Amino acid sequence: MSLTTAELAERYGTPLYVYDLDRVTAARDDLLATLPEGFDLYYALKANPHPEVVRAVREGAEEVCRPEVSSLGELDAALAAGHPAGNCLYTGPGKTDTEIDRAIGLGVREFSAESPSDLRHIGNVASRHGVVARCILRLNIASAGAATGIRMMGRPSQFGIDGDTLAETLPQLLSVPGTTVIGAHFFTMSNAGDEESLLGEYEHVIETAAGLGSDLGLPLELLDIGGGFAAPYAVPGNRTPYPKLRAGLADLLDLHLPQWRAGQPRIACESGRYLAAECGSLVSRVVNVKEGSGGPFVVLDGGINVLGGLSGIGRLLPAAVQLDPGLRPAGRGTLVGPLCTPGDSLGRNVQLPALAPGDLVTIPNVGAYGLTASLVHFLSRPAPAEVTLRGGEVVSATRLEPRRTPVGDGR
Template sequence: MSKYRTLAEKFGTPTYVYDLDVVAQARDQLFGLLPDGVELFYALKANPHPEIARELRAGGDRPCRAEISSTGELGNALAAGFAPEEILYTGPGKTDAELERAVAAGVRLFSVESASDLRHVGAAAVKHGVTASCLLRVNTTASNASSGIRMMGRPSQFGIDAETLPALMPELRAVPGTRLVGAHFFTMSNAQDEDGLLGEYEFVLHSAARLRDEVGLPLELLDIGGGFSSPYAVPGPRTDYPKLRAGLEVLLDLHLPEWRSGEVGLACESGRYLAGSCGSLLAGVVNVKESRGHRFVILDGGINVLGGLSGIGRLLPAAVDLDGVDDDDLRTGSLVGPLCTPGDSLAKAARMPELAPGDVVTVPNVGAYGVTASLIGFLGRPAPVEVVVRGEDVVSVSRLDYHRTYEVTP
């Protein structure tokens, strides 16, 4: 905690601290949970900070590739050192301008969500005289998981409905400027149950093999998604999956034995697991007040710096790091931010020590879905400082800057 206190005193609050040593540990742990030869895409939406992305790409024996869904993330990936051929461009709303920019930058691998999405990719590729390799994102009809956030098996903007593929495949194969090379599945997110995660992967592998055999779906590269769980804004370690590697190998041998020879290339993707545990938010206590018997601790950062996707109703109660604090010294109260809205609440019943103005609280496990998933533009408060460290050494200090640019003169 003394390191955080020193950083808060030097750089102020609210401040995010990202530890690259923890990023490397998460990368190596996740690769160790997967069979040899499985590629891993880092989803930059979790945290596009170039230092984090660079660590995931450059370090270790098995570097990550990049998964992006905007030209902003494309710029961040390139700034972090990813080569264009290491990038997978995904998302249901790719515009013509975005696709042309990506193709011009050298990106050649795209996940497509519909026949029209594929045609847009092809048009951009034809304009630049190249061929784009495309994965068909598939929305299957059912899945097995009992926990996590469901991503398939219902009407969705994501993916091509599996039952439509027999009729669509001739059209999909004939789109100029494109070559179908594989499939992309993403069934769920944040799966804490290992058996449930393996059940999802079995369903995906069985579905991919069936579509290959029945409709000729290519499987040069099969992205089976992610779903790896890591705590968000509360203390705790990344989820371990001790049976995943061996279990996934058994399922691959059963459904797609060609993976052993490399005939079928395999990939997973992750954002939260790779980046979540590296980050902590340091927030200063501005005021402490009582209101009708309830205690409110008012911080200098709220949902404007720790939004946690609050705009789509996925803000989870945050918790203060209580390392070294005796249970007898804890009190219950609300953690709230400085914004002029009752929605600026990080936790309504948090356990915390006795706090006073000038104290600093630490919210752990916020390296993913922190700054860029927050309402940083609301009420015009400055974005938080982001400090990147490697152990005790400060690597960089930065702050996002947002300002209005007039592009057309009245």
């Protein structure tokens, strides 16, 4: 018998993350059906590295779903979820020799190189291991100018090799010892709510990649065209549909890379938010209600320490309460957490029910960028429990436990 939210909260305490693994599988299947047949799909573990969530992305689609990791912790999570190390794509602009060494030692062979020096670091470590790392070059090119979503290309940043330098640098990049360049990696935008804009970005990327292959000799064994698929964050709603994307992408590839259906190149997309967002809810308990000017202020037992939304870089997004059965909207107020900082706000002037200490509230669509995008160590409060469900039944119940461990000689 499936447990209710109240029963889960009573059993595991609050604040509590609940991940419905059936929703992860459904999101994956929907996205694969949205993409042309033959695409690979990388799951970006930064969205949610919980091993059961990662496992739910993989199971039943092992041949096409692969992990994209950018830390040793994410690599460990991918391996714990059953992914072979050889299926992992290791990304990120600041890979250290230590982490590259361990990744290669575990069997990782594919890397996204963000700069010429990053490629050399990968090659140096690979050479010490006596192996060759297969690398795609992340390229930072001028974007097509989509109107929606968060821009990821076309401006100076730590991400990607500047496209206007590639003609000059490519011969050196193709000859870095310990590496072989097998393709290109683009990431144009994030959370694109407009399908036409997303298709426009993909057209720009595919046409650019084809031109770099024919004009400069850039190898194109693998082309990762990025993601951008949208899903709501901490507010009610559903993932954005893209009904024209499958046919539109196939037409673009037929035009610019006509051998793609035969696997030349292998085409991949990546996603984190779209695959994980809808699976997760945060259940929190009201600990205090302060009435007064500007009120009420509803204080929960979890704040930006459990739902930070990358608050440290100014991307805290407003949250909405999903009403529990029997609770009715009563007016507007401010939803805050228990931390000793005025920044611990989950929503200002949001619609709230009449709430009292002890009541439960549920914030939906936080399966992506939830716990691990939060200030989980701030004020040394305990991390929330994380419960995974399949068919309404509990699969796992765990808690991240921060602890100090000795380093070096321990002094």
